[in-house]
Amino acid sequence: MKKRKMIFAVSILGGLFALCVVVVLAFGALLSAKGFGFSTGRLYFADNGTYLIESDDKAMLVADCSDDKELFKSYKNGDKVILFHKGVDTSYPAQTGGYHIVRFAKGDGTYRPSDEILGIGILSDSMEIPVESSINYDVQYIRTNGYHEGAEYPLVKIIRSVDELNAYYNANKDKYDLERHEKVYSDTTIGFLDACDKYDQAYFDKQELIIVLLEEGSGSVRHKVESVIKGTDDICYISIDTMVPEVGTDDMAEWHILIEPEADVDIASESDVIVYLDGVNPKTQSAVVREAGSFSNITLTIPYDWNYEIERGNNTDEYCIAFWPEDQTEGKIKMWYYTAFGVCGTGLKQKEITIGAYKAHEGTFDNRKIWNFISFAEDVPGSYVAMNEGADKWWSQYGDEAMQILSTIKIAEDIITEEQVIDLVKKDVTVEYNQIDARFDRENGLWTISFYKKNTAGGNQDFTVTHEGKIIQIEYGE
Numbered sequence: 001m002k003k004r005k006m007i008f009a010v011s012i013l014g015g016l017f018a019l020c021v022v023v024v025l026a027f028g029a030l031l032s033a034k035g036f037g038f039s040t041g042r043l044y045f046a047d048n049g050t051y052l053i054e055s056d057d058k059a060m061l062v063a064d065c066s067d068d069k070e071l072f073k074s075y076k077n078g079d080k081v082i083l084f085h086k087g088v089d090t091s092y093p094a095q096t097g098g099y100h101i102v103r104f105a106k107g108d109g110t111y112r113p114s115d116e117i118l119g120i121g122i123l124s125d126s127m128e129i130p131v132e133s134s135i136n137y138d139v140q141y142i143r144t145n146g147y148h149e150g151a152e153y154p155l156v157k158i159i160r161s162v163d164e165l166n167a168y169y170n171a172n173k174d175k176y177d178l179e180r181h182e183k184v185y186s187d188t189t190i191g192f193l194d195a196c197d198k199y200d201q202a203y204f205d206k207q208e209l210i211i212v213l214l215e216e217g218s219g220s221v222r223h224k225v226e227s228v229i230k231g232t233d234d235i236c237y238i239s240i241d242t243m244v245p246e247v248g249t250d251d252m253a254e255w256h257i258l259i260e261p262e263a264d265v266d267i268a269s270e271s272d273v274i275v276y277l278d279g280v281n282p283k284t285q286s287a288v289v290r291e292a293g294s295f296s297n298i299t300l301t302i303p304y305d306w307n308y309e310i311e312r313g314n315n316t317d318e319y320c321i322a323f324w325p326e327d328q329t330e331g332k333i334k335m336w337y338y339t340a341f342g343v344c345g346t347g348l349k350q351k352e353i354t355i356g357a358y359k360a361h362e363g364t365f366d367n368r369k370i371w372n373f374i375s376f377a378e379d380v381p382g383s384y385v386a387m388n389e390g391a392d393k394w395w396s397q398y399g400d401e402a403m404q405i406l407s408t409i410k411i412a413e414d415i416i417t418e419e420q421v422i423d424l425v426k427k428d429v430t431v432e433y434n435q436i437d438a439r440f441d442r443e444n445g446l447w448t449i450s451f452y453k454k455n456t457a458g459g460n461q462d463f464t465v466t467h468e469g470k471i472i473q474i475e476y477g478e
Helices: 002-033 162-172 192-196 201-206 395-406 418-426
Strands: 037-046 049-053 059-064 080-085 094-105 121-124 127-129 131-134 137-143 155-159 209-216 222-231 236-243 253-261 273-277 287-293 296-302 306-312 319-325 332-338 348-355 358-365 373-376 383-389 435-441 446-452 461-466 471-476
Touching (some): 037 059, 137 192, 137 222, 155 162, 192 253, 209 236, 287 319, 296 395, 319 395, 332 395, 348 373, 418 435, 418 446, 418 461
Parallel strands (some): 236 273
Antiparallel strands (some): 037 049, 080 094, 121 127, 137 253, 155 209, 222 236, 348 358, 373 383, 435 446, 446 461, 461 471
């Protein structure tokens, strides 16, 4: 009798396990149909991010792309999981974005893969890279002012001969101050040509010259090259610290840092050099993009592998931040500020959604699969609207990332809303009223709030309030 109970209990457990397997497989099939892939392995939580260590000991860095940004909540080191993701960037280290995760075995929290598996070495306290060897070097720091709109620093140039050095000088002498300096002052250095006197053919017979161009917001900022490292991935990693004084000048400054690596160091191309500034690779940092008009503003955070640009409308007060994936040539999402926005209702379907911190209305025409516009439902002056201009072409691959970018939006910062301005002045109302009107003067940035009785002449009270929320005038109607 007892034996039967045991068999019955085991059968139940086996059935539950089989059911769980079926559910996971069905969930995986559903996500696969939506374009997701999956990987299995063990989790490791490092200082620089979360890794999935696959069964063949390959490490993959995983970004949390889940809706609630709590993909790894309650997970521990060593947990065995199935990770659902979209695509894998095979550049070193391999990277992906995780959207869903299923744990099929718990770890004890003590698991740590070897440095060999992670393939890391320490370049500085704040970053990890695959180190093969440290490179000896000499360095010169030359201030070479020359502001150029659109230049994305740091810039890198590798020089291998006197002819290449002369060609670089001729191509850039009108962009930067590359001439000799007769005198050196406290806020200058020797000239670029003065520094280059030592780079003759005898120099280039033995070694290369790495030029790193930087731009600083103050001429008082100085630099120090902390290390030059050759990675196991054949990348040259250069770590530069910036030294910022407590009090500095407000002038822009451009610098040519001339790095002389030891003899016989061969760097294939400029793309094989990665520069870290204060422990951060600027080329992989998101850009915080802000555009503003008269009493309006939009801020978006754009990832490094997306392009963006600012566009102006026919009305000079209207503008947008347009963004699209770096590898796409057609189709953009444009986040517009309009003084007013309206659409035809024919064939239009709308639904309420939430984007970041804001309520919004998603509008779709003629049963399209992808939305046409998203109008942000804030009671601020003007209209803030995201427009889909041909993004359908790449939406299946990048749509989730595009929505994540939109979720970083901030609109009308430091501009008081209609609801806020009414609440602000209500406490000072001294007349009887059953109606409230709110109007915004876009030319002067002023709210006018009127309290009155409907169908009654006179007896009103009007408040004039700045866009920042300061009451500057109260008037009474007779």
